Amino acid sequence: MSEKLSFVNPTANSPWGTYLSQVDRVVPYLGPLARWVETLKRPKRALIVDVPIEMDDGTIAHFEGYRVQHNMSRGPGKGGVRFHPDVTLEEVMALSAWMTIKTAAVNLPYGGAKGGIRVDPKKLSLQELEKVTRRYTSEIGIIIGPHTDIPAPDVNTNAQIMAWMMDTYSMNVGGTATGVVTGKPLHLGGSLGRVKATGRGVFVTGREAARRLGLDLRGARIAVQGFGNVGSVAAELFAEAGAKIVAVQDHTGTIVNTNGLDLAKLVPISRTDGVVGFKAGGDIVPNEDFWNTPCDILIPAALEGQLTADRAKKTTAKLVLEGANGPTVPEADDILAERGVLVVPDVICNAGGVTVSYFEWVQDFSSFFWDEDEINVRLDRIMMNALNQIWDTADKHKIPLRTATYAVACERILMARQERGLYP
Template structure:
C-alpha cells in the first residue's frame, strides 16, 4: 500500500505512489508483462529548472519550476501548469500519469504532461507574474510545442497567463504558434466552451451515473467542496438541471441551506467577498459536515487527499463525482466502496478539460473554429462514450468504477505500445474498445 503520512493531523497519501499501485494492479488484471508496467510507472522526462525574476523592489528572486512528460505513445504530451506554494515533484509526476490515462479513456491522441511553479501568485504583482510566466516558457521551449508537449491552465493559472506564454514561445520561434498551448483567450485562438469544460464534463458523468442507478437528475440534492472554476461551474450546471445544491465549502468557509442555494447570486457574492462564507446569512458549513451531509451527490472539487479514512466512512451520498484530481486516499476509497457509494473516478469525471483542450488544438491546426454549441455537443459525445466504456468494463470484470477506469486506460496504452512495437513479449489481445 502507498505510504501514509500525517500533516497537521490529517491523513496524506502520496499521489505518485497511489497511481503507480493502481496501474500495477491494472496490468496484473489484464495479464500484461512486467516490462509494460516498468515503462508506464514513471515519466519519460522530468525537467526541473530555476527561474530568475526581477522583483518590483529591484531584487532578483529565484523560483523553482518543473515539467513532467509521462508517455507519448498516443501522441504529444498534454497537461496543465499550476502556480502553488505546495507544488512538488511527486505531485507533478502523478498528475502527468493521470493525464495519460484520461486521454486514453477519452480516446484522445495525447500523452500526459503536467507542470508547476512553487509560488503563491497572490504575492506577486502583475508584472512579476508575467515575467515568471515568460521565464518558465523560455526554460521549457526546447521540450514543448504543438507536436511535443502542450501546456494549459491549472490551479492559479488563467487564460491571460496562457496568452503571455503563447506570446513568449512565438517570439522565440519567430512566428505565431497558437497550437503550442490551450486554454488561451478566444482572440488568440482559444476555444469556445473551454472555461466551462471541466465542470460541464463532471455534470455529464453525474447524469450518466444517475441513469445507471435508475434515478432522475432533476430533484436530486448535492453538496460541493470547492468553488473555483470547476466547482462553481458544476454547481451552476447542476442547478440548471434541477439539482438542489444545498451546501458548498471553500478555503474561506462554507454555506448551507436545506432549501438550496441560488448559484448565480452566490457567484456574484464570491466575486465581491472572495468566499462563499456568510452568503445570505445562511448556516456555516465545515468540510467534515459537508462530507457527512445527507444528500444524493457529493462533488469534491478542491485538492488532493480530502476523502480519507476519517471522512470516507461518514459519506451518505449515493454518488461521489471526483471533480478534483486525487481527492480520495486508498482508505477513503475503500470505505466508500464498502458502503456502496457509486464513485465516478477523477480520471473519467474531470476529463472534460483535456477533451476541450484537444478540441482547441484541433481548431488551431485547422484554422477553423466551432461554435460553443458544437464544442459542447462534441464534449457530450466524448464523455458519454467514455463513461459507457468504463461502465462496461466494470460489469465485465465485476470491479468498481475506479478499477474499471484504470483497466480501460492501461489497456489502451498497452494496445498503442504493441502497435508501435515497444513491447512484443505477449500475444493476449487487450479488448478495451481501442
C-alpha cells in the same frame, strides 16, 4: 531522475503513491500487456527549472518550476500548469500520470504531462506574475511545443497566463505558434466552451451515473468542494436539472443551506469574497462539517487527497463525482465501495477540459473554429461514449469504475507502447 524516493518509495497517501496504487490494482486485467506495466510507473522525462525574476522592489527572487512528461506513447504530452506554494515534483509527477490515463480513457491522441511553479501568485503583482510566467516558459521551452507537449491552465492559471506562454514560446521560435498551449483567449486561437468544459463533463458523467443508479436529479442534494470553474459550473448545471446545492466549500470556508443555496447570488459573490461572503444565504460551518452534510451527490473539485478514509465513513452520498484530480485516497476508495457508494473517477469525470483542449488544438491547426453548440455536442458524445465503454468493462469484470477506467486506458497506452517497440 535517478532518485528512488520519487519512483519507488512515495510518502503515504501522496499523489504519486495514490497513482501507483491505482496502477497496481489494474494489473490483473491487463493480460499479456502486464509485462509493460513498469512503463506506467516511471515518468518519461522530468525537468526542474530555476525561475529567477526581478521583483518590483528591485530584489531578485527565485522560484522552482517543473514540467513532467509521463508518457507519450499515444501522442504529444498534454496537461496543465499550476501556480501554487505547495507544488512539488512528486505532485506534478502524479498529475502528469493521471493525464496519461485521462487522455487514453476518452481516447484522445495525447500522452500525459503536467507543470507547476512553487509560488503564491496572490503575492505577486501583475508585472511580476508575467515575468514568472515568461521566464518559466523560456526554461521549459526546450521540451514543449505544438507537436511535443501542450500546456494548459490549471490551479491559479488562466487564459492570460496561457497568452503570455504562447507569446514567449512564439518569440523564441520566431513565429506565432498558437497550438503550443490551450485555454487561450478566444482572439488568440482559444476555443468556445473551454472555460466551462470540465464542469460540463462532471455534469454529463454525473447525470448518466445518476440515471443508472435510479437517482432522480430533481431534488437531489449536492455538496461541492471547490468552487472555481469546475465546481461552480457543475453546480449550476445540476441546479438547472433540478438538484439542490446544499453545501459548498472553498479556500475561505464552508457554507450550508439544507433548502438549497441560491447560485445566482452565490457565484458572483464567491468570485470576489469566497463562498463565506454569502453570509445571508446559508450557515457558515467548520470545514470538517462539510463531509457529513447530508447529501446524495458529493463533488470533490478542489485539490488531491481530500476524500480520506475518515471522511469516506462520514459522507451520506450515494454518488461521488471526482471533479478534482486524485481527490480520493485508496483507503477511502475501498471504504466507499464497501458502503455501496459509486465513484465516477477523475480520469473520466473531469476529462471535459482536456477534451475541449483537444478541440482547440485541432481548430488552431486548421484555423477553422466551431460554434459553442457544436463543441458541446461533440464533448457530450465523446464523454458518453467513453463512460459507456468503461461501464461495460466494469460490468464484465465486476470491478469498480476506477479500476475499469484504468483497465481501458492502460490497455490503450501499453498496446501503443508494445506496437511502437523500444528504440534503440
